Amino acid sequence: MGTALVTGVTGQDGGYLVEQLVAAGHEVHGVCRGELSRAGELPHLAAVGSRLRLHRADLRDVTALVRVIDDVAPDWLFNLGGLSSVAASWTDPMTTFDTNARPVIGVLEYLRGRQNRGERPIRFIQASSGESFAGGGGTIDETTPVSPVNPYGAAKALGHQMVGMYRTQGVHCSSLILLNHESPRRPHRFVTRRITAGVAAIAAGRAGDLTLGNLDVCRDWGWAPDYTRAMLLAAEADEPRDYVVATGEAHSLTDLVAAAFARVGIDDWERYVSSDAALLRPTDSAVLTGDATRLRELLGWAPTVGFREMVEAMVDTDVAELGGVA
Numbered sequence: 546m547g548t549a550l551v552t553g554v555t556g557q558d559g560g561y562l563v564e565q566l567v568a569a570g571h572e573v574h575g576v577c578r579g580e581l582s583r584a585g586e587l588p589h590l591a592a593v594g595s596r597l598r599l600h601r602a603d604l605r606d607v608t609a610l611v612r613v614i615d616d617v618a619p620d621w622l623f624n625l626g627g628l629s630s631v632a633a634s635w636t637d638p639m640t641t642f643d644t645n646a647r648p649v650i651g652v653l654e655y656l657r658g659r660q661n662r663g664e665r666p667i668r669f670i671q672a673s674s675g676e677s678f679a680g681g682g683g684t685i686d687e688t689t690p691v692s693p694v695n696p697y698g699a700a701k702a703l704g705h706q707m708v709g710m711y712r713t714q715g716v717h718c719s720s721l722i723l724l725n726h727e728s729p730r731r732p733h734r735f736v737t738r739r740i741t742a743g744v745a746a747i748a749a750g751r752a753g754d755l756t757l758g759n760l761d762v763c764r765d766w767g768w769a770p771d772y773t774r775a776m777l778l779a780a781e782a783d784e785p786r787d788y789v790v791a792t793g794e795a796h797s798l799t800d801l802v803a804a805a806f807a808r809v810g811i812d813d814w815e816r817y818v819s820s821d822a823a824l825l826r827p828t829d830s831a832v833l834t835g836d837a838t839r840l841r842e843l844l845g846w847a848p849t850v851g852f853r854e855m856v857e858a859m860v861d862t863d864v865a866e867l868g869g870v871a
């Protein structure tokens with residue numbers, strides 16, 4: 546059994562990864578920015594109890610982060626932390642860079658130093674993003690050139706590229722290029738949860754409409770626990786590599802809205818949905834999907850939850866939270 550250290554432990558992916566690591570019998574440490582007690586109160590983190598040990602460090606303070614890594618000396622370091630919203634990256638590009646790019650460089654430098662000193666190597670898994678490749682449009686694989694269209698994609702692109710460079714220096718580091726991945730733990734600022742929570746509120750009679758941006762965008766929406774399982778597989782693989790993590794299926798936002806309303810028995814959903822120009826993103830790629838052939842063939846990965854099942858699980862959770870359909 547190994548020891549894992551996870552940054553971004555309070556996020557959607559951090560939580561699922563912790564649960565999977567604990568279930569596999571590993572010792573798990575988590576890094577979080579805020580009060581440790583508040584992180585420990587998240588029900589799914591509280592449920593793993595003493596199998597998870599929390600450490601406080603802000604990713605913007607690379608020295609503090611490296612100190613935690615040095616203290617824990619894990620076998621695997623999963624870097625999932627950082628500002629993850631494309632929309633927010635336009636309002637705070639500096640924090641986007643400081644949390645998504647700078648710590649990656651700092652950590653890789655530390656790992657290279659460890660290796661040069663002959664210390665036990667730590668395997669590094671970086672959560673990269675399909676957004677770093679959005680400029681080309683269409684389907685991305687591991688050979689697609691970097692082409693970000695927003696500060697988030699650019700900051701993540703730098704982290705991804707640094708991983709590739711430090712791999713040439715002998716550091717055991719892999720970059721997982723994650724397409725959109727969702728779950729009932731997805732924060733409400735992301736579109737899937739906005740939709741499923743909005744549909745649940747309409748079904749419960751608590752809201753009259755749902756305001757969205759561009760319904761024509763197509764994305765490759767997968768099930769978040771499948772994506773954290775890919776991270777574990779990459780960590781266990783002897784050879785470090787880049788891997789695209791995606792279902793390979795593109796769905797429009799209209800498909801998603803229709804599937805969510807169908808789950809609560811509403812077919813004439815158009816009358817509930819309106820568009821707000823403030824939610825449009827002019828530089829957005831119309832279509833973004835991924836080809837996970839490498840991950841499937843080399844590591845035997847496959848998604849376990851399809852698009853409709855994912856939407857339904859999210860709607861069901863939101864409906865249950867509101868006490869059911871009116």
Ligand SMILES: C[C@H]1O[C@H](OP(=O)(O)OP(=O)(O)OC[C@H]2O[C@@H](n3cnc4c(=O)[nH]c(N)nc43)[C@H](O)[C@@H]2O)[C@@H](O)[C@@H](O)C1=O
Pocket residue numbers: 629630631632673674675676723724725726734735736737739756757758759760762764798824825826829
């Ligand atoms: C791969 C990437 O995936 C995620 O970033 P995202 O794609 O920006 O996620 P989202 O759910 O905010 O937008 C999805 C699409 O939906 C469109 N859209 C329409 N109407 C609304 C709307 O009303 N709200 C939002 N949020 N989006 C809307 C929006 O313009 C975009 O085309 C993160 O995990 C990120 O960390 C990451 O790496």
